[in-house]
Amino acid sequence: MKNKIIFFQSFPDIRKLLLICLLSIFCWAISPSFVYAQRIDTSANRVKTDFNIPFKRIGSIKPRTTHEIKSSNWILGCETLDRDMADYEQYKEYIAPLGIKRLRMQAGWAKTEKVKGKYEWAWLDKIIDDAVKRSFQPWLETSYGNTIYPNGGGVNLSAGVPQSPEALAAWDKWVEALVKRYKDKVKDWEVWNEPNFGDNTINTPEMVADLNIRTAQIIKRIQPDAKISGLSMGHIDLQYADAFFKILHDKGKMSLFDNMTYHDYVYNPDANNGHVAELRRVLDTYAPDVKLRQGENGCPSTGGFGRGALGDYAWSELTQAKWNTRRMLANLGHDIECSILGIIDINYPAVNSPISKLNVKGIIESDSTKRAIRPKMAYYAMQHVTSVFDHSLRRIKQVHPTYNPNAVAAKGEVKYNKSTDRSLAVYGYSHQTTGKQLFSIWVDEYIPTDSNQTRDISFTFINGNFDQPVYVDILTGGVYEIPANQWSKDGSKYTFKNIPVYDAPVLIADKSLLSIR
Structure with missing residues (x-):
């Protein structure tokens, strides 16, 4: 062992070479392709806000590359x-x-x-x-x-x-x-x-x-x-x-x-x-x-x-x-x-x-x-x-508000009633193959705020198409079950009661349209 130590010390260039090798490995480990990928939080709860939803969370949106x-x-x-x-x-x-x-x-x-x-x-x-x-x-x-x-x-x-x-x-x-x-x-x-x-x-x-x-x-x-x-x-x-x-x-x-x-x-x-x-x-x-x-x-x-x-x-x-x-x-x-x-x-x-x-x-x-x-x-x-929102969805070009929850909508049209006179953005989409629907909703009347205070608003969609509607918060990616006693179906008319809405997009979507983890 002593001879080995003496041999190593007598060749400082070898030590330098080993040090360079170790530094090279370290530099590779912190190279952009290694480090940056590690800095992306892939956990389901990576976005933390004080957003409080009274529904059961059943998963989160799975990002897609x-x-x-x-x-x-x-x-x-x-x-x-x-x-x-x-x-x-x-x-x-x-x-x-x-x-x-x-x-x-x-x-x-x-x-x-x-x-x-x-x-x-x-x-x-x-x-x-x-x-x-x-x-x-x-x-x-x-x-x-x-x-x-x-x-x-x-x-x-x-x-x-x-x-x-x-x-x-x-x-x-x-x-x-x-x-x-x-x-x-x-x-x-x-x-x-x-x-x-x-x-x-x-x-x-x-x-x-x-x-x-x-x-x-x-x-x-x-x-x-x-x-x-x-x-x-x-x-x-x-x-x-x-x-x-x-x-x-x-x-x-x-x-x-x-x-x-x-x-x-x-x-x-x-x-x-x-x-x-x-x-x-x-x-x-x-x-x-x-x-x-x-x-x-x-x-x-x-x-x-x-x-x-x-x-x-x-x-x-x-x-x-x-x-x-x-x-x-x-x-x-x-x-x-x-x-x-x-x-x-x-x-x-x-x-x-x-x-x-x-x-x-x-x-x-x-x-x-x-x-x-x-x-x-x-x-x-x-x-x-x-x-x-990818190529699989088609925008429903005729999504119109109505004050009459019993109104009749023409083919290819969706009418909706909301339990507020506040201004909301409401856009509708359907799947290219199945026809199942998704609606994006948010309060659009003011500059985004640091408050996540929601208002409970009820909606009726005429010419709707859902099998299993769920609620999605786009900011956090949270997917929530809409309780059975808060939605109902009458033919193609769907009613959703007390849906939390605020100044960021939320979705009422058929679960089949989402990639959930």
Whole structure:
């Protein structure tokens, strides 16, 4: 034994090698793919609130991964990678467990072409290749501009679009090179982010329409089956939108676009439904077949001026979770695709940005180093949404309130009566095959609060279809038995008594529509 010790001590390089090996094993153990997966709480009681339901809990919603969901209404914001405000490597392991396939990203002309005529693709290749390998579907935006060209457009929010002949020619080359490189991996494109951001008067509707047209034409020439999003309006400005749409229509270019996107941050997530309907009517004037897409929206998890849209309110992780799920389900209830900003908190202070503090709209907590710290409550609540509302459900387009609990509903229509005159959001869905139903319900008349106080409200659904109705709280994922003495059936009329309702979504659903653990 003594000889062995002397032998080991006489070879310090061996000890160093062993130490390096041990450190390598340790580093592997704490690598992103190992650690981040461990930071996702998979327990049934991971969301803890003071939500008190007087029903028997029979389980919880089982989250489903991207690979388990064929398609859905949801898009996940993975923005600002082009300006290094977030790090894809930090959060990539969190995406698949969330159950969302489509990812919104900016391509970053200025980050890719730092020397005129020379493209450095390595940073974007790494992201796109990894996303596609994981079966994600990038929705890639061609903006922003590039300051190496005169009047080449800015590189941030409120930036002007490229204007000079040299810059526009370089833009055309950039778009062509971008699409040729990724046409086999990216099918969904967008042109320029929020041209009317804030008080921006630089980007007129005429300039932005022309840029959208020239960009879309290049994309379609190279990739005829591409889907292109136009406008990407920073806030709903009906006059701006009307001018933009009219130019596309008059030039016969509206058919280049699959959808028109808008971003509309409002404190009450349900407050803009009427405004969006007005935008739809404006678009219908020119292109009734072109869809609307809510291309970006989200809510902070803490308040504070300088944190971006909606920052001047006392938000919390609870109110963020309520806001995000209400917005997701309201968009679904109006057949509008929904993108949530974003996967992680964004480090805007790292660059010259109009937002001066960490933008805490992420559903994963981050810090000034851009590291992923932990999922917030909204992450888990959104898992519950994506698990339930997938391609297997069809929206019941005619769900109408009635004051008469004995009313008659036409085929394909559902009428409901509620025991309150308070404003509620009520949307209905049926299974594509079985026809069994689900209704999402929440109080929609005010900004989400930190209170989970419920009101007991009774409902009658005419033309209902349930075998075993259960109650679901979307925030916690809890699934509860509705007591036999609190629901009844009379033909196709179903009555539910004293159902707890509050300012976050709850469901009355046939149990067969849920994945329960």
